[in-house]
Amino acid sequence: MAAPVLHIGNKNYSSWSMRPWLALRWGGIPFQEHVIPLGGEGYGRSEIKEVRAVSPSGRVPALHVGDAVIHESIAICEWAAEQTPSLWPADPIARAQARAAAAEMHAGFTAIRRDMGCNVRRRLDREPDWPEDTRKDLARLFELWGGLRARFGNAGGFLFGQRTVADAMFAPVCTRLRTYAVTAPETAQAYCATIFADPVFKEWEQAAEAEPWTVEQTESLYR
Ligand SMILES: N[C@@H](CCC(=O)N[C@@H](CS)C(=O)NCC(=O)O)C(=O)O
Known part of the structure; x- marks a missing residue:
């Protein structure tokens, strides 16, 4: 096939x-x-x-x-x-937690998604003043990441140690934090640095930087 x-x-x-x-x-x-x-x-x-x-x-x-x-x-x-199968953690409880994190990303963080349109190559000089629901989403994000890193940090730099689907779901959020100059706790910064250093992520990022197209609806967020 x-x-x-x-x-x-x-x-x-x-x-x-x-x-x-x-x-x-x-x-x-x-x-x-x-x-x-x-x-x-x-x-x-x-x-x-x-x-x-x-x-x-x-x-x-x-x-x-x-x-x-x-x-x-x-x-x-x-x-x-x-x-x-290694795209999910091997341990059944960790696997359920990874699925929960991935599902929370897929269904939630709507204020972050609304206010921080994905724009991999863009950087703002200053973090905007976020509305309350966006600040709440950010607090929840940092709580989620912090808890997982505290539990699985010994196994490696990704949310569950090694790369899983949960990281695939959150990698674009790392780029959003970077684009919008979001103030983040050290654990979140370290996690994003792990994503940014990943060679496969870098390939995507380089391709994003080289793309000729601009989407006016997203770029207009910055004016
Ligand atoms: N729930 C969908 C969301 C997919 C989605 O919203 N894709 C956007 C691009 S990032 C899209 O195709 N937009 C086309 C449109 O808005 O007309 C998923 O997880 O795949």
Whole structure:
């Protein structure tokens, strides 16, 4: 069977695309990638024509495996972990906690997602004044990361020691903290430094920096 094809958005802007891309790469799973530049007609309404052609939800990422389409970043990460089980921690309790962290990211942190649009290559000089719900999301994020690092820190620099799907889910958040100059506790800074030093993450970051497209809807956040 031909290699699966991962359809993704622009690497600079599409945080949901980064997640399964990292999981597939970390899992050593061969795949082809197909980048669809987001923005323009239909964007924000799940109506971009090129996206609809590959993803029935009108959103990327979408993984094509044979004649099947798997949409939703978390489901693609789960599929990756079925090929490469070490993408979840081996211990059943740690594995459940990693799934909880990944699920919390997938379903939550809505104020962070609203106020800190993903823009891998962008850096603000000064942290904006966040509304209360965003500050609450940040506090919860740091609490979650801090607790996991305290419990699993001896095993390595990632949330559960070694790279797991939970890290794939949170890697784009590290870039957001960097973009928006967010004041973060030392444990969070150290965790983000681990993500930024990861060679696979760096590959994504370099590609994001080199992309020719800009998405006006996201860039206008800075004016
Ligand atoms: N819940 C979805 C979210 C996917 C998503 O929102 N993708 C954005 C790009 S990061 C998208 O395709 N947007 C197209 C649009 O807004 O029209 C997942 O986890 O995969």
